[in-house]
Amino acid sequence: MxxxxxxxxxxxxxxxxxxxxxxxxxxxxxxxxxxxxxxxxxxxxxxxxxxxxxxxxxxxxxxxxxxxxxxxxxxxxxxxxxxxxxxxxxxxxxxxxxxxxxxxxxxxxxxxxxxxxxxxxxxEYTEERRFLLEAEIDGDQGSENPRFSDAVNDIVLYPGEISRMIEFEVYINDSFVYSVRGDGLIISTPTGSTAYSLSAGGPIMSPAINAISLVPMFPHTLSSRPISISADSKVDIVFSKDNQNEARLSCDGQVRFPVMPGEKFCVRKRQQEMWLLHPKDYDYFRLLRTKLGWGSKL
Known part of the structure; x- marks a missing residue:
């Protein structure tokens, strides 16, 4: 043992x-x-x-x-x-x-x-490892001011101006998935599934699973639904040239940079992980019940 x-x-x-x-x-x-x-x-x-x-x-x-x-x-x-x-x-x-x-x-x-x-x-503790995501604007490698950051919760594409829809295309492992017109996209880790993604209708994911969710924000078509994919996937987002204004990319709501029409950014799982210690009595599902107000046993 x-x-x-x-x-x-x-x-x-x-x-x-x-x-x-x-x-x-x-x-x-x-x-x-x-x-x-x-x-x-x-x-x-x-x-x-x-x-x-x-x-x-x-x-x-x-x-x-x-x-x-x-x-x-x-x-x-x-x-x-x-x-x-x-x-x-x-x-x-x-x-x-x-x-x-x-x-x-x-x-x-x-x-x-x-x-x-x-x-x-x-x-008297338990250990837990959770993965992070990283985002980089394509073509920024080697530039003086690269637009690159990592995120524990989520990476969010959203309009640079209020109440203005944006258009973008989503690719997973170089395969085209869909194009979206709406208020943006949330790419969430399991850690972030109880944050902004939850408010936008995304799934709650146990921290133990190796998955990320893609949650469109207020898409213009009802068929654009949240999807969950392997966290080892490479996700590329192409911000359409037809957009009249720049968008913003947010990492955990704390690091932000612009995305210009026609630009592409890539989201990948980060090699380094977050290492957490919890008290011995830590229980993730009890935490969910308490924070989200779920009912007790009958």
């Missing part, structure tokens, strides 16, 4: 967005607790400077990636998306403390932050 080797945590990093008083309070509570437990602590500088963290413990996110054994993210799902895109290059586990609205990715509640973090550091 295979026995998973438990991780060891010596240096711990903290990331977050302390724009709200409650977030800053939780960061300070956790910082003081871990310091009392004799862990070496590093805090992302954009967080630390707002909270009077000692200068020698304020570092860039790159330094967190290079030196930490674990990064704890305090905030909402947006904070975790930001951290995951940065830390995936360093193959470092992330642990989330929820100080946001939904908390699909940050599953420790602030009232239990010290208790649950202590359990994880003592080896």
């Amino acid at each position: 295979k026995v998973d080797k438990k991780l060891t945590f010596s240096t711990i990093g903290i990331m977050g967005k302390p724009k709200h008083k409650e977030v800053g309070e939780t960061i300070i509570t956790l910082f003081n607790f871990l310091q009392q437990e004799d862990y070496s602590l590093l805090v992302e500088d954009r967080v630390a400077c707002d909270l009077a963290i000692p200068n020698d413990q304020q570092v860039t996110w790159q330094t967190l990636g290079e030196r930490c054994d674990l990064v704890i993210v305090i905030g909402g799902d947006g904070s975790m998306l930001y951290a995951a895109r940065l830390m995936s290059d360093y193959d470092i586990p992330l642990l989330g403390v929820n100080r946001g609205y939904l908390g699909f990715l940050t599953d420790i509640q602030p009232q239990q932050v010290c208790e649950k973090v202590a359990e994880v550091l003592a080896g």
